[in-house]
Amino acid sequence: MIHYLRDFISLIYPELCNCCGQNLHHNETIICTHCLAQLPVRNDHQNSQNELLQLFWGRVPLKGAFAYLDFKKGSKIQTLLHRLKYQQQAAIGIWLGFQHGLLLKENPIYQKIDYIIPVPLHHSKEKLRTYNQSQKYAEGLALATQKTVSINHLIRTHAGLSQTQKTRMERISDTKSIFTFKNNQNMNNKHLLLVDDIITTGATIEACCTEILKNTPNITLSVATIALTKDL
Numbered sequence: 001m002i003h004y005l006r007d008f009i010s011l012i013y014p015e016l017c018n019c020c021g022q023n024l025h026h027n028e029t030i031i032c033t034h035c036l037a038q039l040p041v042r043n044d045h046q047n048s049q050n051e052l053l054q055l056f057w058g059r060v061p062l063k064g065a066f067a068y069l070d071f072k073k074g075s076k077i078q079t080l081l082h083r084l085k086y087q088q089q090a091a092i093g094i095w096l097g098f099q100h101g102l103l104l105k106e107n108p109i110y111q112k113i114d115y116i117i118p119v120p121l122h123h124s125k126e127k128l129r130t131y132n133q134s135q136k137y138a139e140g141l142a143l144a145t146q147k148t149v150s151i152n153h154l155i156r157t158h159a160g161l162s163q164t165q166k167t168r169m170e171r172i173s174d175t176k177s178i179f180t181f182k183n184n185q186n187m188n189n190k191h192l193l194l195v196d197d198i199i200t201t202g203a204t205i206e207a208c209c210t211e212i213l214k215n216t217p218n219i220t221l222s223v224a225t226i227a228l229t230k231d232l
């Protein structure tokens with residue numbers, strides 16, 4: 001019955017692929033099979049010296065770093081991430097996190113993660129967008145891997161300019177000290193996975209890690225992101 005109903009509804013309001021815009025079949029969700037097969041999935045979970053980890057060498061000590069996709073301007077991934085961020089498609093974030101989680105759950109570094117911590121939006125921006133896209137990605141990861149998401153420890157204290165309004169250098173210098181880490185529960189000796197939707201220069205993650213380590217030196221940090229890019 002549910003299937004009939006769903007098919008009937010999709011005849012009137014067809015669900016569309018969030019990458020290419022084609023109608024989705026009833027066994028497809030978020031994106032079509034064709035786009036799914038073409039996703040530029042990275043192998044970071046199998047490469048302990050991957051490009052994302054190397055991005056942070058000499059900046060902050062990370063145990064592991066995992067990017068799910070390669071992002072290029074004008075690609076289908078850009079459409080997907082734009083819908084997640086600006087068009088109220090929170091389910092895309094959960095879906096991407098879940099897909100990434102399926103790859104990560106066998107990784108020995110990932111298995112030792114205690115908490116997943118999304119990079120916070122400033123509360124004024126979160127109110128405007130109604131959700132934090134990085135938190136949706138974190139929820140998908142947690143769902144696939146039976147981990148816990150914490151949003152109460154890392155707080156963004158300043159809104160700052162939007163990333164698109166700034167030059168690359170401004171982005172690097174502006175992200176210092178806009179975060180506060182509240183170690184109100186005992187985070188000592190825990191392994192945290194910081195997650196952000198897109199990583200470009202790594203400045204935001206670096207600012208978060210620096211703040212966390214300042215308050216809690218004996219903590220282990222890893223990083224995950226939906227997409228790594230040099231194009232922004």
Ligand SMILES: [Zn+2]
Nearest residue numbers: 017020032035
């Ligand atoms: Zn498609």
